[in-house]
Amino acid sequence: MPKLRLDKWLWHARFVKTRGLAASLVVGGHVRVNSAKAAKPAHMVGPGDVLTFPQGDNIRVVRILAIGLRRGPAPEAQMLYADLSEVKDDVPRAPRYEGKGRPTKRERRKLDLDRAQELE
Template sequence: MESQDATVRVDSWIWSVRLTKTRALAAAACRAGHVRVNGEKVKPAQSLHPGDEVRVFHAGRERVVVVAKLVRKRVGPVPAAECFVDNSPPPPPREEVAVVAARDRGAGRPTKRERRDIERLRGQ
């Protein structure tokens, strides 16, 4: 853990607290404009300070976190959770997966009756 007066690069911190899998993904997210610090888009080398609000759009959802501690090296899940306050909205509910008509491999083309059943399942 670092002292509170030091600063850390935003891409390094996002990776260190396990918001992204790799530092390269964190840097790419910064360059693409998917990371905002205190409401402003940032470059990967932007410095972070305790109390900054970081918004990361990654993996289809937005994470909103407030920096509590600065770390330079990647830490485990429990210490990582202590480094930020998570203010993210809850993830959207998973949609029910529709049943897909599956045929056995090598069963040949469907018969007319099977084709109609498949179309009925698909809602056509």
């Protein structure tokens, strides 16, 4: 079964912009392969492995479906994995989104209060 370096796969699948960033993510102890921390960027991964790593404010969980031969366009990169992460939609929606303009200061305060209550 073909295998590929972990940092190279993260770069091919377009989760990071450069291989250097992928390597620093792995060395920092932020990537888990099959629920075990990956210690080195040269850790070999292949189809069937499950990766867990942070991306922005979210924790991504992906199952590797294939290894990439190159860093191609985004549609090609999305075929390399299956996303197992829960979908979070925590972007506050503006009450006047339907073309009615920006919310007023009072409406923004109410949105912030509602969001703070949801997080509790």
